[in-house]
Amino acid sequence: MMMMMSSDSMDCSMETEEESFKGNEIEKTKISLMRTLVETQDPSSKEVDDLTFRRFLRARDLDVEKASAMFLKYLKWRRNFVPNGSISPSEVAHEIEQNKMFLQGSDKKGRPIAVVLGARHFQHKGGAEEFKRFIVYTFDKIFARMLPGQEKFVVIGDLEGWGYANSDIRAYLAALSLVQDYYPERLEKLFIVHAPYIFMTAWKIVYPFIDNKTRKKIVFVGNKTLKSTLLDEIDESQLPETYGGKLPLVPIHDC
Structure with missing residues (x-):
């Protein structure tokens, strides 16, 4: 399996983005x-x-x-x-029904943690437009949870049980475009965990569209090193239970 490790070194201080900027x-x-x-x-x-x-x-x-x-x-x-300033749950009802996005806890620098369960994503009649609205809805939820002076967030993309029925290249490219074009310097790191071999077929299609800055933030994590890798950057008290931590998964629409 293709492995991509982030080259970004982690600063051990708790300095916020705002303090660094000054x-x-x-x-x-x-x-x-x-x-x-x-x-x-x-x-x-x-x-x-x-x-x-x-x-x-x-x-x-x-x-x-x-x-x-x-x-x-x-x-x-x-x-x-977003003419009304925010996306309402009714505008992303099909996405919310899939119960695939969660938000709770923070890493050791105070960055919010989102968890997405890829095996719960299926195409629906709302299409790519609703999916894009759901990405904006998700980001607005994440940003609302950020501490003053903080700018970035962490994502755990869990692909356990992912199969071809979950493959949605249009949705993946739409999400990538939103992140790169309209939300620059927001993603700190994306941990991809439990990735099955068949996922690499979709990954090879999407990979060329990922810019170099974003590529450096993507980390494929093997099952044997999953907990230790996450604990390097996330305290056990802030890590979801499913990865050996203490927090239950909270659906993003309940946050």
Whole structure:
């Protein structure tokens, strides 16, 4: 099985993203330039905080013009896709019925943990559009759980029992596009666990569409090292019971 290990080293301190930002003068200067450029084209961006601007800047390697274009595209998309400001449960009813997404606990740096059970995902009459709304619904739930100054989250993608009936390439690519185009620098790490061999067929199709920054955040974890790998970054008190921790799985729509 193809194994991908993150090259990102883990800082042992509990410094938040906000605290880390305060001392970076180069980023501050570029954020100021970006803010000026964006506000002239979309005055609503005046309400956006500096950490949000920084995420888009980092996604474009601190290129102000590219980051500004990316952010303006995000603002336009958000207004059109979420005109009421949030996604209601009734708009993602088929997705919620599958009971496949959970949210509880945090890693050792205070980042929220989401768990997705891939074997519970099936295509339905709501199609890819409802799935995309569900991704936005999920992200908004995760962000609401974040501590002040925190920006990123961790996902455990559990593929135990996954089969071809669960394979939904359109949905996978839709989720990937949303993460990369509209939610840059939000995902800290994706642990893929219990991945069956047949999953690699779908993975080979999706992999070329994953940008290099995102690839470094994806970790395939073998069954023998599952608990020890997760415990390196998540305290036992914050780890779901199914992985040897102490927390029950809580459906995201109940959070």
